[in-house]
Amino acid sequence: MDLQLDQLRALHAAVTEGTFDAAAKRLQVTPSAISQRIKALEDAAGRVLLQRTKPVRATESGLAVLRLARQVELLAGDTARELGAAHSPIRLPIAVNADSLETWVLPALAAAPAGICFEIHREDEEHTTRLLRDGTVMAAITSTSTPVQGCKVERLGAMRYRPMAEPCFARTWFGNGATAAAYAVAPVVLFDRKDDLQDRHLRRRSRQMLDPPRHYVPSSTGFAEALRLGLGWGMLPDLQSANLRDTELVAIDGDAFIDVPLYWQQWRLDSPALSSVAAAIADAAAESLR
Known part of the structure; x- marks a missing residue:
């Protein structure tokens, strides 16, 4: 051709x-x-x-x-x-999950060399590989360690999430502890219908499928605000809850947490621009992730 x-x-x-x-x-x-x-x-x-x-x-x-x-x-x-x-300028489309975008990724991209224009696609970390596979983006933060065809992968670390709630909400719904019975009826906040994190925690605690009342708030900042306002409980990353006082949000289930592993996948290209961004992402992840 x-x-x-x-x-x-x-x-x-x-x-x-x-x-x-x-x-x-x-x-x-x-x-x-x-x-x-x-x-x-x-x-x-x-x-x-x-x-x-x-x-x-x-x-x-x-x-x-x-x-x-x-x-x-x-x-x-x-x-x-x-x-x-x-x-x-060099245009670089990348896919990033919402929580990473709202916490540690933007400072990392700001440390990349000047002259790179980022086109950021916000997508759940379990679905960013689709954008890599169809060529929409050249790199992505993903939870998948298996490289997409034509890509290479590097582990970044993990974001730790804990079940959090506003103190009054916690006393009302979990006054007798974070039991399966309490989780079955306490309202919960989810990011969107792809968000499985809260249900993963429910399955761990109850060993069964629970269907409590649900709110959907498709914004990382809005999600934390929904918890702070007492709409429900939800899995919040430590990187966000660290900025909140105990009077705003509390852990409702002791030391329970879920670690979500994150990986950087990018096209296999000998590109200085792409390599410099990968290095900036890796340096930021080393400081921010577990």
């Missing part, structure tokens, strides 16, 4: 921006030029690469070519910087 650089850039821009018009604006060409380049790319590949929907979406074949396009763009950016084009 004879895949041209301008064709790959057109594909990448179209998927990233969502429309041919937006892709044309980003690349400073006409929408017709974007359409022609993508059509030529599809002819070269012998496959339909894009679904012409709003927003446009890559087909299964398109995802394979999209990964190549993003790899080429990253390496081209590295080369431009090596040749002295310091003004040439």
Whole structure:
């Protein structure tokens, strides 16, 4: 296949921006030029690469070519910087779980070299590998130690979570202890419907499936605030609860905790930009995680 650089850039821009018009604006060409380049790319590949929907979406074949396009763009950016084009930014899409994003990841990214523009996709750590697999991101913080095809993996450590609640809530619902009977009726706060952490703790404590009243609060900061306001109990990372006073939140189940292991997965590319970000993430994790 004879895949041209301008064709790959057109594909990448179209998927990233969502429309041919937006892709044309980003690349400073006409929408017709974007359409022609993508059509030529599809002819070269012998496959339909894009679904012409709003927003446009890559087909299964398109995802394979999209990964190549993003790899080429990253390496081209590295080369431009090596040749002295310091003004040439490098766009680096990464996937990060909400709790890491709200606690230790942003300071780590701030320590990365200047000139890297981050596109952060917030996703549960158990689902970030999907974004790696389909080429949406080049690196991800994940709970999966098995590397995605074409990626390498490094263990970062673990985030420790404890069942926490507002003191009055704890006295009302767990006055006689954190028993299975109490857990069965006490309201609980979850991040979203993918969040299994609270149910993991319930299964450990009761050895059965419990279905207490549930609140869903899809924000890491909002989740902690929901606990502080007494909406329910929930599994809060030590990195967040350390900033709260005992009068705001208390542990409701002694020393019970769950450690969630975290790993850094990234594409196997000889990219100085990607390597520098990986190093910054590893240094921050060494200071923040267990």
